[in-house]
Amino acid sequence: MAGYTLVVGTRNWSSWSLRPFLALSATGAPFETVVIRLREKEHPSTRDRILEHSPAGKVPVLKIAEEGDTTLVWDSLAICETLAERHPQAGLWPADARLRAQARALSAEMHSGYPDLRDQLPMDFVRHLPLPELREATGQQIQRIQQAWEEALALSGGPFLFGRFGIADAMFAPVVSRFDTYGVTVSPAVRAYMERIMALPAMQSWATAAQEEVAAGIA
Numbered sequence: 613m614a615g616y617t618l619v620v621g622t623r624n625w626s627s628w629s630l631r632p633f634l635a636l637s638a639t640g641a642p643f644e645t646v647v648i649r650l651r652e653k654e655h656p657s658t659r660d661r662i663l664e665h666s667p668a669g670k671v672p673v674l675k676i677a678e679e680g681d682t683t684l685v686w687d688s689l690a691i692c693e694t695l696a697e698r699h700p701q702a703g704l705w706p707a708d709a710r711l712r713a714q715a716r717a718l719s720a721e722m723h724s725g726y727p728d729l730r731d732q733l734p735m736d737f738v739r740h741l742p743l744p745e746l747r748e749a750t751g752q753q754i755q756r757i758q759q760a761w762e763e764a765l766a767l768s769g770g771p772f773l774f775g776r777f778g779i780a781d782a783m784f785a786p787v788v789s790r791f792d793t794y795g796v797t798v799s800p801a802v803r804a805y806m807e808r809i810m811a812l813p814a815m816q817s818w819a820t821a822a823q824e825e826v827a828a829g830i831a
């Protein structure tokens with residue numbers, strides 16, 4: 613059986629790391645977590661430490677040890693795709709081809725988009741912060757995300773975006789956290805979806821780890 617190690621950044625801040633953590637947790641496979649402190653400038657800096665694990669110089673990274681070899685998968689969406697392929701029973705992509713196409717499109721939209729949202733509302737998992745004055749583009753991105761979630765939930769019937777919890781939910785989980793942190797106004801359907809995501813055991817365990825980082829003064 614393969615041994616998984618997931619290399620992640622500081623849990624309170626690393627939105628990219630949260631996604632594969634949720635997807636890997638959903639497979640039920642055992643895994644170890646290695647945490648690298650983000651925003652460390654002194655040697656060994658964050659960059660030095662990440663480079664010990666991946667030449668791409670970014671977290672998250674999944675290491676798959678099997679048959680005497682270790683395969684590195686870097687990039688959050690690539691890790692999720694790899695897990696979907698290796699754990700078909702986890703249903704990380706919907707079984708229905710049309711829903712799967714929508715789930716893929718939405719995940720890719722999240723992966724490559726929403727620069728203003730990322731810039732103005734960075735993930736700060738455990739804190740509650742005032743909503744800054746939003747640029748027009750940020751407001752539009754917040755509206756687009758809510759519209760996309762409502763459409764997906766209506767299309768699939770829920771409880772998650774495409775039925776059971778999957779990659780699209782994992783990709784958007786950091787946005788759920790951001791909406792919560794900054795008290796973004798959301799519709800009742802979006803609020804209910806956010807509560808379902810926040811209640812996931814894997815989200816709770818991420819929250820506990822992030823709280824410990826904040827209490828220790830490292831996040």
Ligand SMILES: N[C@@H](CCC(=O)N[C@@H](CS)C(=O)NCC(=O)O)C(=O)O
Pocket residue numbers: 621625626627628629650658659662669670671672686687688689
């Ligand atoms: N496209 C990448 C982005 C990963 C990324 O930007 N990771 C940030 C942390 S959340 C990072 O490694 N920052 C460390 C640095 O830039 O030194 C992915 O999806 O995994």
